Amino acid sequence: MNGEKSLDGEERLDQPPLDDAFLGSDAGSAAYAAATDAATRAVVTATNRATPYSGADPDALRDRFADRRVLPESGQPVEETLAEVTDDVLSDVVGVFDPGCVAHLQCPPTIPGLAAEVLVAGTNQSMDSFDQAPAPSVCEERVVSELCDLVAFPAGADGVFTSGGTQSNFQGLLLARAWFCRDRFDRDVQAEGLPSRADDLRVVTSEAAHFTAAQAAAQLGLGEDCVVEVPTDDSYRMDLDALDSTIADLRADGTRPFALFGTAGTTDHGAVDPLSELARRATEHDLWFHVDAAYGGALLLSDRERATLDGIAQADSVAVDFHKLFYQPISCGAFLLRNGSRFRLQDRNAAYLNPETDDESGIPNLVGKSLQTTRRFDALKPYVTFRTLGRERLADWVEYVVDLATATSADVRDHPDLELVCEPQLSTVLFRYRPDEGDPDEINPAIRGRLLRDGRAVIARTEVDGEATLKFTLLNPRATRSSLRGLLESVVEYGTEIERERST
Numbered sequence: 183m184n185g186e187k188s189l190d191g192e193e194r195l196d197q198p199p200l201d202d203a204f205l206g207s208d209a210g211s212a213a214y215a216a217a218t219d220a221a222t223r224a225v226v227t228a229t230n231r232a233t234p235y236s237g238a239d240p241d242a243l244r245d246r247f248a249d250r251r252v253l254p255e256s257g258q259p260v261e262e263t264l265a266e267v268t269d270d271v272l273s274d275v276v277g278v279f280d281p282g283c284v285a286h287l288q289c290p291p292t293i294p295g296l297a298a299e300v301l302v303a304g305t306n307q308s309m310d311s312f313d314q315a316p317a318p319s320v321c322e323e324r325v326v327s328e329l330c331d332l333v334a335f336p337a338g339a340d341g342v343f344t345s346g347g348t349q350s351n352f353q354g355l356l357l358a359r360a361w362f363c364r365d366r367f368d369r370d371v372q373a374e375g376l377p378s379r380a381d382d383l384r385v386v387t388s389e390a391a392h393f394t395a396a397q398a399a400a401q402l403g404l405g406e407d408c409v410v411e412v413p414t415d416d417s418y419r420m421d422l423d424a425l426d427s428t429i430a431d432l433r434a435d436g437t438r439p440f441a442l443f444g445t446a447g448t449t450d451h452g453a454v455d456p457l458s459e460l461a462r463r464a465t466e467h468d469l470w471f472h473v474d475a476a477y478g479g480a481l482l483l484s485d486r487e488r489a490t491l492d493g494i495a496q497a498d499s500v501a502v503d504f505h506k507l508f509y510q511p512i513s514c515g516a517f518l519l520r521n522g523s524r525f526r527l528q529d530r531n532a533a534y535l536n537p538e539t540d541d542e543s544g545i546p547n548l549v550g551k552s553l554q555t556t557r558r559f560d561a562l563k564p565y566v567t568f569r570t571l572g573r574e575r576l577a578d579w580v581e582y583v584v585d586l587a588t589a590t591s592a593d594v595r596d597h598p599d600l601e602l603v604c605e606p607q608l609s610t611v612l613f614r615y616r617p618d619e620g621d622p623d624e625i626n627p628a629i630r631g632r633l634l635r636d637g638r639a640v641i642a643r644t645e646v647d648g649e650a651t652l653k654f655t656l657l658n659p660r661a662t663r664s665s666l667r668g669l670l671e672s673v674v675e676y677g678t679e680i681e682r683e684r685s686t
Contacts (some may be wrong), residue, residue, distance in 0.1 A: 220264045228272035233637040234283035238274045281661035284654040285642040291511040298566035299511045302559050309557040310549040311535050319546040322561035332482050334495035340522025342551035343561045346515040347476030350501030352398040353517045358470035360527040362440035385409045387443035388420035395443050418453040441470040447478025452608025457493030473497040480507030484577040514560045525551045579659040583609040590666045599674045609656040615677035623650040629676045
């Protein structure tokens with residue numbers, strides 16, 4: 183830059199710097215092709231690793247980066263930087279394509295989805311106004327429309343893409359709060375803030391619901407204590423008798439339940455609340471009915487499995503994640519609204535971005551539906567994937583992992599050293615190693631930690647009924663019953679080893 187400053191002002195502005203650092207020129211196009219080719223080779227190298235994790239611990243990883251200048255005075259060729267990243271970063275990522283990576287709701291993304299990610303990043307469209315993303319805005323509208331049809335929402339439904347379930351659940355409760363305060367208190371929360379009686383507002387959900395229900399309540403100024411948890415039944419679904427008692431008690435206490443938060447696929451058990459009955463009670467008590475289907479929403483793809491979600495079409499709002507059982511790269515989610523006109527409860531217009539005249543002329547106004555301003559064109563990823571693979575193939579994968587969980591549960595049940603915690607409902611398997619001696623609440627987490635450290639497997643840990651529990655989260659269609667039997671044997675092997683060490 184110092185050299186450039188010595189040029190005549192007009193001369194300098196006619197010689198744009200860094201011509202090969204941006205697309206739009208021959209030099210930039212060649213540099214982009216070389217960089218993406220190098221990046222592709224790096225990804226292929228990382229995903230072809232033999233283990234789901236290298237076993238590197240946090241301190242070793244921190245030491246690796248200790249002497250790296252993130253912003254050096256002078257740069258280096260991108261190929262050199264990508265080679266460093268391949269060694270320093272990609273060598274120690276979690277191998278989501280490996281059948282031994284079964285810890286979280288972290289899917290292996292499809293090739294069409296990965297290809298779409300390149301298009302999303304390379305074109306860099308911003309979904310906050312039509313003139314920043316013309317065809318992408320219309321494409322997202324089309325994808326949302328078909329998603330609403332998949333849920334069986336009526337005409338007039340609408341939606342918007344989000345970063346995932348956390349944002350979608352927040353938006354559901356945001357609109358529920360605004361709707362209730364407008365109808366019950368004649369108050370515009372967006373303009374006037376919460377009414378004085380806001381302390382009485384309550385959200386009703388199950389004790390197995392995702393923590394984002396409480397998190398959203400806190401962020402909305404209602405406080406986590408406004409979320410009332412209903413006990414679950416033996417299948418970890420919201421207990422309907424307990425729900426009826428809870429609502430009756432809340433009304434008797436003078437509080438005001440305004441939202442019923444159902445779950446279609448709890449994180450640990452994959453449990454789906456009885457949505458039809460929840461919808462009936464929401465109508466009876468005039469509650470906003472939100473369904474967190476971030477995990478289980480993909481069951482709608484399957485003719486065999488979609489009945490599990492009966493009642494979801496009566497929801498006021500639905501959260502769906504595509505970076506779980508729809509097999510898309512992170513991040514990719516959607517918030518769907520049964521009555522699209524209710525987006526007006528959060529809408530706003532900015533003269534520079536989406537003036538009201540745009541609404542009148544039919545120009546897409548996606549920013550008015552979103553909690554974000556700048557937003558990626560993530561709708562392209564499911565669009566490319568759906569068009570390429572079709573519903574039947576995607577449904578087959580969903581059914582496969584559901585069947586795989588059932589089969590793996592049977593293998594756990596038949597193993598003398600393992601205990602099945604509960605029957606699977608989606609694609610998670612909860613189980614424990616049962617030692618002859620020692621505390622299972624200490625040994626089971628130790629098994630999980632040692633498997634990770636040795637790079638043998640990435641499995642999850644949780645707690646069920648106060649006991650430490652191991653979990654397989656099965657999203658990978660490349661996993662097999664045999665590969666999972668091998669993981670179970672590794673659990674037993676490590677459990678026996680840890681038990682022996684502690685006894686001596």
